[in-house]
Amino acid sequence: MLANFHQEQSTKSTLVYLTLSIDVARELTHVHLERFLAPLQCLRRLELVIARDAKRQFLDAGQWENFITEYLPRLITFEFKFSSEWRIGQYKLDQFRSPFWLDKRWFIAYDSSRSCLFTVPYFVPTSIKHSFVPVSTNLTTLPIEQHMVFYDRVTELRLQEHLRSLPYRYNHVKTLIIDTSCTYQNIIDLSKVQSLTVDISTLSLSSLMTAIKRSMPCVNYLSLNGSYWELSYMSFTGISLEQVRVLCLSRYANYQGDNTDKWSRLFPHVERLIVSIVSKSQIPLLIDQFKNIVSGFFYIDPPYIEPHNNDPLYVDPSYIDQIHIDAYNQIQVTHEWLMEHVNRFRQSNMDNFTYQINEGDRLSLSLWIGEDDKTAQVVMNSYFKKNIVDSMRTVRSKTENLSSNTTTVITDTSTTTTSATVTTSTVTTSTSSSTSTISTITTTTTTATSTTASTTTSITTTTATTVTTTTTTSTTTTAPYCTTRVTFDDIPGQSSTSGVVPNGYKNLNWTNVLYLNSSTMPTSGYQTAVNSPPFVGYNPGGTIVQITTANGTKFAFNSVIVSSAWRDNLVWSIYGYRSGTNLVYAPFTMSVINQTKISCNACSNWDTIYFTSSGGTPRSGLTGNGTEFAFDDLCISFGY
Structure with missing residues (x-):
């Protein structure tokens, strides 16, 4: 064919x-x-x-x-x-x-x-089902100094073995599955994890809850699948994981004792609950204890119910079959039964739910509770765990939207400082004069082909001293700025369309950088990024850009203008290095129709810059969908 x-x-x-x-x-x-x-x-x-x-x-x-x-x-x-x-x-x-x-x-x-x-x-895979080195150095032709991409692209990771160290850290993991009791903080940036699944019981529950509290502020989906965790709330004094909105307890039926209140105190803001039970009498208790629940999935799974007859809520499987489940139909739950046994329904006379029985699955119950006067449903669901659990994993993601009035601040890791943001009406003192601040200014265009307005920002280093409670005196020293401006418009022997940026251009060596006449790609981010027509630089195939000094002279990074070529919400990152030591790392979100200016007030004494790109969603109507980005007007200052 x-x-x-x-x-x-x-x-x-x-x-x-x-x-x-x-x-x-x-x-x-x-x-x-x-x-x-x-x-x-x-x-x-x-x-x-x-x-x-x-x-x-x-x-x-x-x-x-x-x-x-x-x-x-x-x-x-x-x-x-x-x-x-x-x-x-x-x-x-x-x-x-x-x-x-x-x-x-x-x-x-x-x-x-x-x-x-x-x-x-x-x-490069974005999902890794183990935590070994993703690709051995002898199984790739990528230069070793760029191997960080094998880690930076990973957003879903399953830990299955003990690893003390890796060449790089996983910095962008959003979905983490733990199937080992190893220490994992040293190989993962836990602060970005949004979905956490724990499939092992040997991991201390107390240690896990403490780690989530201290290191995982973004976790809003939590699935605890361990079989034999004992929950003593005394072990969690002072711990309350307010950020968790979706909670899955697949072995709750096996937990001994009346633990409902303890679980709800640990997770006070749960809105969606997926839980195994041994008796329908547990359903009202769970609904009442998790006061913010708006939907739930309750299921009985007899093959996985362990015997623990000391549990006052425990019901023998044979009793489940005889009383709670009609042998030929389904769990016997009615509207009247829920109104009678759920306190929050009965006391507030909440008649804002209806139910419908599906004879396809007699062992699971899905519940939606209406808010205000809205209607909710109680539905017997025939898809058991996977379909329902997946449908409930609609979690609130904490995304960062960069706009024209948004400033992102990071601190140069080579010094210990307190960073400060200066607003139009207030001067805030920094405790160090060596603070590095990287900020973004984003200008939005109506289409990928429209002209992008130019934005100029003055970059200064400011020291402020408060003289009295009402008077502030500030001194400003302007550092050398943009002594070398890279426009890609003056490359010797330049083609009229595109080509490779040669080493030595602007006293820099270039890796994975091509130049492109933006007029040849009118419906793309290449046109958006251009600030000094007509050429821009870009990374072919989404490769990692490396820019190094060609003559050994250190330089200061001042600013650069960036746009995503084909994808919205592209994660674009900058790394600053000196003599092999990473000084600065900062990720930003790029768009096809946004021209974003990345500026730094004191990113000095560097010898290498890396630009990386990953993720994002292809913008409809364009001819490409890769992770390329375009950049223009790269400003650096040699000798600073």
Whole structure:
């Protein structure tokens, strides 16, 4: 089919961007694909995914090199992901280290556990089911100083083994699954975790609650699946996890004693509750104790109910079958029964729920409680755990929206300081003169093609001294600013469209940076980012940008203008280094129609800058969907 495609689609030879995804390639050969791609000699970007059964030829670097050289001479970006039953050895991997691949910054990695070959960083996995080193250094052609991308892209992580250290930390994990009792704070930035699942009982519950309280302020979904945790509230004096809104207790039926009140004190603001029970009599108790609950999923799972007859709430499984469950129908719960046994319904005369019985599942009950006079439902749900639990994982995410009046402050890690924000009416004193402040100013355009207004910010270092309670005297010293301005418009021997930024340009060495005439990409963030027409810099294929001093002279980073090329909510990060030591790390959210100026007041004495990008959502109506970003007017000052 691919080989005959051009017989009916002759105009496709003018394509500049192609994404091709093949689910199963059992019958597809490299020859078939070459016949399909050969007429597309205008291609500038190619994305190719073979989800299963890629033949050995697709893993051959030499065969791709020969074909691209002859038939796709204009190709700038080549992203691929090949899953195959064929395993490739070190010799085959080393073929991707030839000048053809490295000069184009087409870096690859091989995941031996999944037998998958892919380009990096575009196809770096965002979900890791273990905490080993994601990719061994000998299984990737990416320069070792850029290996942080294998960690920065991960947003979902399952911990299954004990690791004392890793080369880098996981800094962007939002979903964390713990299946080990190891110490994990040293390999994960816990402050960004929003969803936490604990699948092990040997981990101390007291230690876990303390860790959440101290280190995980954003956790709003919590699933505790341990079987034998004993809950003594005396162990949690002073601990109250107000941020948890969704709570899943899959083994609550096995907990001994009347623990309802203790759980609700630990999690006072739970709105959605997923819980196993042994008796329908537990349902009213849970509803009354979790006072903010608006929906719940209660289920009986006899195979997993452990015997603990000392529990006053315990009901023998045979009793469940005889009394609470009609052997041929479902749990016997009625509107009147709920009104009688749920105190919050009875005392306030809350008649704002209805129920409907589904005969498909007699062991689970889903409950929605109305707010004010709204209607809620009690529904017997036939999907048991997964479908209902997944539907309840609608959690409030704490996203940061950058706008024209938003300032983001970070502190240079090379000094111990107290950072301060200066408003228009108040001067706040900083305890150190070496505070580094990175701020963002975002200008929004109506479309990706409209002209972006220019924003200029004066960057100063200020020391303020309070003389009296009513008088403030401040002295301002203006530091040298933007002694070198990188516009990408004055590159020697520059093409009229695009090309590689050469080492030595502006006394800097450039890795993974191309320049592009923004007028050739009018409906994209490349047009948004341009501040000094017509050229911008960008990272082909979403690769990590590295900028280093070419002559050994340290420099100060002053500012840069950035836009996402294709994705909204793209996570763009800056790293500042001196002699191999990370001094500054700051992530920001970029948009296709926003031009964001990143400024720093005292990011000095650097020798290396990294720009990275990940995540985001493709903006509809555009011709691309990669994680590239565009940047212009990079301002630095040598010797500071």
